[in-house]
Amino acid sequence: MKINQIVEAVKGKVACCQENLDKEVRFGFASDLMSDVLTLRDDDILLITGLSNIQAIRTAELSDISVVLLVRNKTASKEMVDMAREAGIVLITTEYSMFRTSGILYEKGLPPIY
């Protein structure tokens, strides 16, 4: 699924790296627990999380995750945006809950990892 389709589906706002919206992700993974994110082996993952701090961005960077979607109307801090920009990570925010976000994207064809 293309990133711009994800943004549209969750009525998201793009906080960083607009130039990468044409890229694709193959899987979705939803978690507030970065310890779980670090166990993923696959690439081209969309990370859906309510953890709005720089650890979420750092974990994405080190796990080769190129898109982070912040749910529950969380805002991205300047530090998060700066780190995401440096790593080329698309950072999206949505007002929707994690459950609703995941349901919408699953219904539109974004598969889970497990």
Add this chain to the structure above:
Amino acid sequence: MQARFSVDSGDFTKAGSASSAIKRMLKQLGVKPAVVKRVVVALFEAEVNVIAHSYGGFIQCDISPEKVNLLVQDTGPGIPDLDLAMTEGWSTATDAVREMGYGAGMGLPNMKKNADSLQISTAAGKHTEIRMSFSLKEGEDGVS
């Protein structure tokens, strides 16, 4: 090629900065992305452990054409029961660490999964020393 980074106890604002720097080095050296990911994930787990559980320490990374060797050493307080600490889901992390998104008890098991070899030397009241090795030889993508 060798690089060394100090890791401060409790400073989560810098968590992952050493792992990120080593990731850039490995990419610049042309190491395969799948190997880079294994090195960096295992190292990040160790880096977070030093910040979350120790009095501070350092990371040393040695890169040769054949392998990447990582040494992560802290100044204590050591792990009283290493077998227990290697159990998935077992954790002594504080609420503050969990609020950062870590502390699920996956760190040491995840290092073991990603490294080609893992050696841990520790005891209660002593420092903890972790040595991890990753092969860079063609065809050896061994995950333990």
